Structures are given as structure tokens and as C-alpha cells.
Amino acid sequence: MSPESAPILSVSKxxxxxxxxxxxxxxxxxxxxxxxxxxxxxxxxxxxxxxxVISGLYAPDGGEVVxxxxxxxxxxxxxxxxxxxxxxxxxPKPFLSLTVRQNVEVxxxxxxxxxxxxxxxxxxxxxxAEVADRPAADLNNAQQKMLDLVRALATRPRLLxxxxxxxxxxxxxxxxxxxxxxxxAQSGIAIIVVEHLMGFIEHITDRVIVLNAGKEIFxxxxxxxxxxxxxxxxxxxxxxxx
Amino acid sequence: MPNALKxxxxxxxxxxxxxxxLPGVYQNHLLLFxxxxxxxxxxxxxxxxxxxxxxxxxxxxxxxxxxxxxxxVVMHLHAPGVPAVLAAGxxxxxxxxxxxxxxxxSGAYFAIANLAASLAVLHLxxxxxxESITRGPYGVSLSxxxxxxxxxxxxxxVLALTLGAVVxxxxxxxxxxxxxxxxxxVSASMAGVNVVRMRVIAWLVSALVAGLAGGxxxxxxxxxxxxxxxxxxxxxxxxxxxxxxGVASITGPIVGVIILYGIYNLIGFTTPxxxxxxxGLLIMGLVLFLPAGLVSLATRRGWHVP
Ligand SMILES: Nc1ncnc2c1ncn2[C@@H]1O[C@H](COP(=O)(O)OP(=O)(O)O)[C@@H](O)[C@H]1O
Ligand SMILES: [Mg+2]
Numbered sequence: 208m209s210p211e212s213a214p215i216l217s218v219s220k221x222x223x224x225x226x227x228x229x230x231x232x233x234x235x236x237x238x239x240x241x242x243x244x245x246x247x248x249x250x251x252x253x254x255x256x257x258x259x260v261i262s263g264l265y266a267p268d269g270g271e272v273v274x275x276x277x278x279x280x281x282x283x284x285x286x287x288x289x290x291x292x293x294x295x296x297x298x299p300k301p302f303l304s305l306t307v308r309q310n311v312e313v314x315x316x317x318x319x320x321x322x323x324x325x326x327x328x329x330x331x332x333x334x335x336a337e338v339a340d341r342p343a344a345d346l347n348n349a350q351q352k353m354l355d356l357v358r359a360l361a362t363r364p365r366l367l368x369x370x371x372x373x374x375x376x377x378x379x380x381x382x383x384x385x386x387x388x389x390x391x392a393q394s395g396i397a398i399i400v401v402e403h404l405m406g407f408i409e410h411i412t413d414r415v416i417v418l419n420a421g422k423e424i425f426x427x428x429x430x431x432x433x434x435x436x437x438x439x440x441x442x443x444x445x446x447x448x449x
Numbered sequence: 450m451p452n453a454l455k456x457x458x459x460x461x462x463x464x465x466x467x468x469x470x471l472p473g474v475y476q477n478h479l480l481l482f483x484x485x486x487x488x489x490x491x492x493x494x495x496x497x498x499x500x501x502x503x504x505x506x507x508x509x510x511x512x513x514x515x516x517x518x519x520x521x522v523v524m525h526l527h528a529p530g531v532p533a534v535l536a537a538g539x540x541x542x543x544x545x546x547x548x549x550x551x552x553x554x555s556g557a558y559f560a561i562a563n564l565a566a567s568l569a570v571l572h573l574x575x576x577x578x579x580e581s582i583t584r585g586p587y588g589v590s591l592s593x594x595x596x597x598x599x600x601x602x603x604x605x606x607v608l609a610l611t612l613g614a615v616v617x618x619x620x621x622x623x624x625x626x627x628x629x630x631x632x633x634x635v636s637a638s639m640a641g642v643n644v645v646r647m648r649v650i651a652w653l654v655s656a657l658v659a660g661l662a663g664g665x666x667x668x669x670x671x672x673x674x675x676x677x678x679x680x681x682x683x684x685x686x687x688x689x690x691x692x693x694x695g696v697a698s699i700t701g702p703i704v705g706v707i708i709l710y711g712i713y714n715l716i717g718f719t720t721p722x723x724x725x726x727x728x729g730l731l732i733m734g735l736v737l738f739l740p741a742g743l744v745s746l747a748t749r750r751g752w753h754v755p
Contacts, residue, residue, distance in 0.1 A: 285641050300635060313626050317640050355636075
């Protein structure tokens with residue numbers, strides 16, 4: 208599963224400030240097609256901010272985001288979607304008053320996928336078929352997260368950013384979603400997974416980046432990371448990272 | 450039968466036929482005309498508020514600009530009624546284009562800025578310095594085009610176009626994408642929707658609708674002052690009617706206008722002394738107990754109301 212190809216995404220010296228506060232402070236990493244990269248770090252270390260910058264929600268204040276050789280820093284989100292990036296949200300963001308089906312239809316119609324996946328299959332695969340005609344507001348949190356994922360998949364991403372998708376799932380659901388994520392990677396999608404559950408990260412990722420205060424402090428296998436003193440200190444020294 | 454056709458045949462067409470036939474059997478043509486105008490304006494509010502979530506407190510700005518667009522081409526270019534109504538539509542769209550920066554605001558900020566913008570348009574047009582163009586505060590008298598029958602017919606055409614636009618929004622991917630933007634702009638962009646472009650298009654369509662309505666109104670009344678066609682009542686009524694019936698639907702604003710404007714005229718004629726009180730209480734009750742409008746009574750029971 209460890210890919211040899213050139214990275215689909217590389218991020219270098221990325222900076223994102225909020226006022227005088229550096230949420231990202233020179234972050235660099237890369238990810239390749241078919242790879243599952245874990246992005247871990249304590250709360251507030253900048254994981255979501257990194258995803259927000261890569262997916263075009265925020266323009267970076269410094270550094271570069273390069274997708275397949277082209278610089279995409281500051282490019283509008285919908286254009287990045289058409290260029291193959293999509294994501295889920297830590298707090299899921301469905302179109303609440305639209306039905307589950309309509310939620311996905313928007314992405315199928317506007318996502319720019321050359322050959323859009325079949326709506327029924329997507330809903331089936333992510334256990335949303337039974338609620339297809341209910342408003343998204345009726346779904347529980349886990350279902351709303353799956354809807355976020357299905358909306359992303361409807362645009363046929365080649366780079367998929369998952370922000371705490373597994374948080375709040377029960378053990379059986381965790382195993383299930385882990386398999387789904389692995390299958391997606393095997394189909395060639397590069398996946399960045401932000402998650403606090405170390406067992407889950409260990410199980411699905413090829414490699415992890417450990418973030419602290421907007422900086423990368425480790426890049427490699429999770430099994431190695433947990434033996435690095437600096438990493439241990441970040442996780443145990445500060446506030447508890449769930 | 451596709452839904453769009455159903456909605457056209459069973460909602461839009463009956464409304465148009467009824468208002469085409471009524472002048473033959475009911476004497477108060479001005480009242481019928483006002484119904485047509487409010488049907489257009491309430492649907493125009495529906496397009497921008499129901500489908501994108503922007504509450505246009507200054508909606509009358511487009512309407513007044515349309516009325517003056519009509520007047521200016523009639524007075525200075527001696528245009529006949531129909532081309533002058535088209536000019537009114539253009540005037541509405543031009544004001545809409547000038548105000549597109551407002552779409553960066555959200556919620557109450559947008560509503561207030563839009564209100565302020567409509568007052569700015571009013572004061573520009575009513576400025577005595579522009580007397581040679583707009584007649585400033587002194588009002589216009591358009592005897593050359595005076596023809597209430599044609600103006601009423603033009604009103605029906607504009608209503609037909611407006612209903613057609615709403616039927617399209619209700620049944621197209623475009624309308625669905627607009628609603629997605631209204632629900633969550635960030636998520637809509639992650640669905641690949643160009644949020645800014647969608648908002649601008651909806652905004653300009655609703656400006657066009659109000660501009661055309663203003664032109665038709667100017668044609669019908671033929672004598673008016675800036676304060677008449679920029680009266681905040683137009684915005685408030687159109688918004689209240691649309692909300693009362695229920696936005697993001699085709700029937701909601703229609704039901705809202707028929708019931709509320711109907712009651713408005715009934716109470717106004719029979720017990721004018723209680724009018725403000727009854728009307729105010731009615732609206733308050735609705736906002737409190739039926740915030741999603743009358744159609745939500747049916748939707749809650751699981752009936753689908755287009
Ligand atoms: N829009 C924002 N405005 C101001 N500060 C922000 C914003 N987004 C994130 N931050 C701050 O940036 C830091 C990193 O946040 P975030 O990326 O959400 O962390 P993580 O996802 O790793 O928990 C936090 O201190 C957070 O408060
Ligand atoms: Mg986060």
C-alpha cells in the first residue's frame with residue numbers, strides 16, 4: 208500500500224494566522240495517491256485549519272499548497288472540488304432542510320465529476336438508503352457525518368480530507384468505516400485522516416504527521432511516533448486530547 | 450407528468466386564468482391590479498429570500514427604480530408602454546448590479562443595508578437637482594401611456610414570467626443548488642457550487658421581477674410621486690405575505706397574498722378603526738406559531754406542498 212508515485216498534494220511552509228495567532232506555523236508534508244495519511248495532534252494544534260486551507264476555505268498567509276504540480280493556495284473551494292479535492296467536517300454540515308437524497312444530488316450535479324457515481328449505490332454503501340427521503344436535520348450525528356462523506360464522494364475526489372469522521376462511532380461502526388476508508392484508498396484516492404482514536408489511526412494509516420502548535424513535529428509510522436519523547440510530551444503534557 | 454408541468458398547469462395557470470377573468474366580473478380593477486402586483490412582489494421575495502436566505506428589507510428599491518425607469522423612457526424617449534416596462538426591468542437589474550456588494554453581508558446586516566440602499570435610491574431620484582430627468586420630488590404624470598387595461602395585461606405577463614421562474618427554481622438543479630447555498634454556503638461550495646455566482650443570479654432575477662412590477666405599476670397608475678413607489682409598505686407587505694404563506698414553495702406566497710391582502714382589504718373597508726390592531730396581532734401570531742408559514746401546516750403532516 209505504500210505508494211511510489213509523485214505526491215498528489217504537497218504542502219510546504221504553510222502559515223495561517225488568525226490575528227496575531229499562528230494556527231499553522233510553517234507546516235510541510237505530502238501525500239500520495241492511494242495513501243492514507245494520519246494527521247494527529249492535541250486539540251488546537253491546527254489539524255482542522257490545515258484541512259480548511261487545503262480545501263480552499265481559507266487562503267494561506269504564507270507557504271504553498273501544490274496539487275498535482277499546480278499551486279492552489281487561495282483558489283476558491285468549488286474550483287478545488289472540480290480539481291479533485293473534497294472533505295468532511297468535524298461538525299458535520301449537511302443541508303439541513305433538504306432531504307438526504309437532495310443533499311447528494313447537489314454534489315452530483317455541481318461536483319464536476321466526469322462519471323458521477325450512482326446515487327443509490329452511495330446511499331446504500333454508507334447506510335443512508337433508509338433515510339434517503341428524510342430531511343438531513345432528522346439524522347443523528349454519525350449519519351450526518353456519513354452524509355458529509357457521501358456528498359464528498361459524489362464529486363469523485365482524488366484527495367479526500369476526513370476531519371474526525373470516526374469520532375462518536377461505536378466499535379462495530381469503527382471497524383466498518385475503517386474498511387470503507389481502506390477500500391477508498393485502494394481505489395487510488397489519497398486520504399488524509401484527522402482522528403483522536405489512536406487504535407483507529409494505527410489500523411488504517413500508512414504514515415502519520417504529528418502536529419503541535421501549527422508545526423509538524425513528526426512524520427513517519429505511528430508505531431515509531433509513540434516512542435518519540437517530544438510526541439509523548441505533547442500528548443501527555445498538555446491538555447488531554449480525547 | 451413531470452413536476453414542473455404539473456406545477457405550471459395546476460398552480461401557475463389557474464392563478465393567471467383567475468386574474469385574467471376577474472376584471473370582467475368584478476368592478477374594483479385597482480384592487481385586482483394590486484393583488485397582481487403583490488403576487489409578483491411576494492414571489493420576487495420568495496426567489497431571493499426563500500431560495501438564498503437574504504431578507505430584502507429594501508426590496509422596494511427595485512420596484513421604485515422600475516417605476517422611474519418606466520417614467521423616464523416615457524417622458525424623454527416617448528416610449529410606448531411595453532418597451533417602457535422592459536426599461537423598468539433593466540432599471541431594476543442595474544440597481545441590483547450596483548448593490549451586489551451587499552451580498553457579502555449576512556442576516557440582519559444585509560437586511561438593514563438593503564433598506565438603507567433603497568432609501569438612497571429614493572433620495573437620488575427625488576433629488577430636486579435631477580428635476581429635468583426624474584422631475585425630482587414633484588412626481589410624474591404619464592398621460593401619453595395611460596391605459597389601465599394594457600397595464601393590467603402586462604402585469605399578468607410579468608406574473609406569468611415570475612411564476613415560471615419559481616416553478617423552475619422549485620424543479621431544477623439550479624434551484625436545489627440555491628437552496629443548498631441558503632442552508633450552508635461552505636458545504637455548497639464543497640458540493641462544487643459557485644456560491645457567489647448563484648447568489649448574484651438569484652439577486653438579479655428578483656431585482657428584475659421587482660423592476661418589471663414597478664414599470665407595470667407606473668403604467669397603471671400613471672401619476673405618482675417618489676414616496677408612492679418607494680413606500681416601505683411594498684417591501685414589508687411582500688415579505689410578510691411571502692413568509693405567511695411559506696417561502697421556498699410555489700404556493701406559499703400565493704396563498705399568503707390571497708389571504709393576508711384579502712383580509713387587509715376586508716378589515717380596511719369594514720372596520721378601519723381596528724385595522725392596524727387586528728392585522729398586527731394576526732401577523733405576530735403567525736410569526737410566533739407558524740414561523741415556516743401556512744404551507745408548513747401541511748408539510749408537518751407529511752403532505753408534500755409544491
Ligand atoms: N476561524 C478562526 N478564527 C480564529 N481562530 C481560529 C479559527 N479557526 C481556528 N482557530 C484557532 O486555531 C487553532 C487551531 O484550531 P484547529 O485547526 O481547529 O485545531 P484542531 O483541529 O487541531 O483541534 C485553535 O487555537 C483555534 O482556536
Ligand atoms: Mg479540529
